[in-house]
Amino acid sequence: MGHEGFRIPRRFVTRDAIDDETDRLEKAIAASGDEISANRKIVCDELGEQYAAIFDAHLQMLRDAKLHDELVEMIRQRHYSPEYAVSRTLRRYAKVFREVKSGYLAERASDVVDIEKRLLRNLLGIRREELANVSSPVIVLAHNLTPSETANLNRDFVRAFVTEVGGPGSHTAIVAGALEIPAVVGVGPFLTEVSGGDQVIIDGDQGVVILHPDEETLARYHYEAERNRAYATQLESLRTLPADTADGVHIELLGNIEFSSEVRHCLDRGGAGVGLYRTEFLYLGAEHEPTEEVQFEAYSSVIEQLDGQPLVIRTLDLGADKVRPGQFDEDDKNPFLGLRSIRLSLRETDRFRTQLRAVLRASALGDVRVMFPLVSTVLELRKARMVLHDVMEDLEDRGIPFNRDLPVGMMVEVPAAVVMIDHFVPDLDFFSIGTNDLIQYTLAVDRDNKEVADLYNACDPAVLRLIQMAVNAGRRHNKPVNVCGQMSGNPVYTMLLIGMGLRQMSVRPSAIPEIKKVCRSVTTTQCEDIAARAARMDNARDIKNFLKDELRKLLPEISV
Ligand code: PEP
Ligand code: MG
Numbered sequence: 001m002g003h004e005g006f007r008i009p010r011r012f013v014t015r016d017a018i019d020d021e022t023d024r025l026e027k028a029i030a031a032s033g034d035e036i037s038a039n040r041k042i043v044c045d046e047l048g049e050q051y052a053a054i055f056d057a058h059l060q061m062l063r064d065a066k067l068h069d070e071l072v073e074m075i076r077q078r079h080y081s082p083e084y085a086v087s088r089t090l091r092r093y094a095k096v097f098r099e100v101k102s103g104y105l106a107e108r109a110s111d112v113v114d115i116e117k118r119l120l121r122n123l124l125g126i127r128r129e130e131l132a133n134v135s136s137p138v139i140v141l142a143h144n145l146t147p148s149e150t151a152n153l154n155r156d157f158v159r160a161f162v163t164e165v166g167g168p169g170s171h172t173a174i175v176a177g178a179l180e181i182p183a184v185v186g187v188g189p190f191l192t193e194v195s196g197g198d199q200v201i202i203d204g205d206q207g208v209v210i211l212h213p214d215e216e217t218l219a220r221y222h223y224e225a226e227r228n229r230a231y232a233t234q235l236e237s238l239r240t241l242p243a244d245t246a247d248g249v250h251i252e253l254l255g256n257i258e259f260s261s262e263v264r265h266c267l268d269r270g271g272a273g274v275g276l277y278r279t280e281f282l283y284l285g286a287e288h289e290p291t292e293e294v295q296f297e298a299y300s301s302v303i304e305q306l307d308g309q310p311l312v313i314r315t316l317d318l319g320a321d322k323v324r325p326g327q328f329d330e331d332d333k334n335p336f337l338g339l340r341s342i343r344l345s346l347r348e349t350d351r352f353r354t355q356l357r358a359v360l361r362a363s364a365l366g367d368v369r370v371m372f373p374l375v376s377t378v379l380e381l382r383k384a385r386m387v388l389h390d391v392m393e394d395l396e397d398r399g400i401p402f403n404r405d406l407p408v409g410m411m412v413e414v415p416a417a418v419v420m421i422d423h424f425v426p427d428l429d430f431f432s433i434g435t436n437d438l439i440q441y442t443l444a445v446d447r448d449n450k451e452v453a454d455l456y457n458a459c460d461p462a463v464l465r466l467i468q469m470a471v472n473a474g475r476r477h478n479k480p481v482n483v484c485g486q487m488s489g490n491p492v493y494t495m496l497l498i499g500m501g502l503r504q505m506s507v508r509p510s511a512i513p514e515i516k517k518v519c520r521s522v523t524t525t526q527c528e529d530i531a532a533r534a535a536r537m538d539n540a541r542d543i544k545n546f547l548k549d550e551l552r553k554l555l556p557e558i559s560v
Helices: 015-047 049-062 065-076 082-099 103-132 147-151 171-179 215-238 262-268 280-284 292-306 342-347 349-363 378-397 415-419 421-427 435-443 450-455 461-476 491-499 509-521 524-535 540-554
Strands: 138-142 158-163 183-185 200-203 208-211 250-257 274-278 311-314 368-372 408-412 430-433 481-483 504-507
Touching: 015 049, 015 065, 015 082, 015 103, 049 103, 065 082, 082 103, 103 147, 138 200, 147 171, 147 280, 158 200, 171 183, 171 509, 183 200, 200 215, 215 509, 250 262, 250 509, 262 292, 262 509, 274 292, 274 504, 280 292, 292 311, 292 349, 342 349, 342 378, 349 368, 349 378, 368 378, 368 430, 378 408, 378 421, 408 415, 408 421, 415 421, 415 435, 415 461, 421 430, 421 461, 430 461, 435 461, 461 481, 461 524, 461 540, 491 509, 491 524, 491 540, 504 509, 509 540, 524 540
Parallel strands: 138 158, 158 183, 250 274, 250 504, 274 311, 311 368, 368 408, 408 430, 430 481, 481 504
Antiparallel strands: 200 208
16 A cells, blocks of 8 residues: 555544643654664664664654644644644645655655654554553543453443444454443444544444434433343342243353453353353463463462353464454455464464463363364364373373363354364364354454444344254254354344254353343243244344344343
8 A cells, every 4th residue: 555545534632632642742753763763773783874874864854843843833723633733744745845856855755654654653552552551531432442452441441432443243342342341343434523522422232322412312321321220230130040941941141251350240140150261362461471370370260260160261262353462464364264263273382282281270170161263174173182182191291180071162153164063073072153253254244344244144044054053963962052152142132042952152241131031031932933933034134123023022121
């Protein structure tokens, strides 16, 4: 992409933010100067002084007093954001250089563009640091937040967030659910319409953001919030009751967690254990790769809190969007189809072994099960099992205790795995359907892309047929089947999933009470009838409307 490939929208800062924003500009200029000086030194040491001279020109330009005053004036007098001031001013300089009929000056234009990019990157970096260190209540409005940035949000102060890009099935949205921060991910361009201090409503349930709401809308939302609180209080009475259907069929309702601190939420809400522990968040949130000991400690803490209830530890699902800051590979055009998840673990086996050692040691402490993510071929499963076996031998040789009969499962989230499911099942003790990825790979819809978010549909008939195939295989082989994608945490799908034969669901902890309520309000016969009728429909829209209607008939108080 050429240097004109990005545009900084004209944004304004409020009067009381002017000092802070000017300060951010100064810091960005200083940080950019330090970077250029460091580069100058490297080039000078390696290639000699004459090659380093180019950096002097950059430094001179960056520290030019006239440029500095012009930028500050734009923020102070015209209330432009520092990003917009930088972009507008430096682009104007570059244009002037380009238009002068001198080869030397025309070349300087690209230096100006370089400085613009460097300053913008540093301005953004400072913003991101500020985000990690907020100390008073804020609502975050951002172009994008990665899952690892989201994981590092301070939930004591971040009341809600909205991003322009991303999708509702993204890991950023999942982490928001884990932190119980109301969020709308992938709402489209809106940042030019809003400034710090403006009033906004963020409706995470409906995926709606309302800028500058009128009195009537505000009153409606206050009323809704009150109603939701009352409903949540009413559901608290179900906490200690089982998630059995009205005709007495037991549904095992478990929680999905990303952080060990969530176990408490899961149990407080009446979860019967943890059906999915996304262990990669130990990596995403950390400055350094967690050691075996750090992982073992985290697992031990979860096991202790669970007090005998089951814990399914999923091995690292790193890659694609789940990378540490600065590790995103911009050259990888298809990261969701690339080296991620179990593929990465099998490529970098040292890291995989370290984790498996921690899992196995933890297996001596409670009801631990291990699960491999994104398996797409039987050979992958066998290789993963071989590494596990190898690590077991190692621990045995060293006399370290672990559970030799540790149950081994896999995520079913690639259509190929469903098609070949009968060949996987003999090597498995259980499996869990990951609808988040299953939807994206079945429908060829990026779960992270708002442009196609309307096509990302859990109730697309193609997805439902694959789920049904997987459930049937579990029944044929008498192996437990779980569903742990976002779908199982949405009450619209609960009756359908039970009707398809599922008896285990793993959901974000905050969804447990509502899902339990649905389970306890229906009979399996009702559910089977609903599943049979849905199976005869040929499109997602009809199925979704039908399921919503059925849920409203069952529980009129629920908002869907
Ligand atoms: C899934 O894909 O459904 C799943 C549970 O895994 P993740 O959301 O972490 O990719
Ligand atoms: Mg997945």
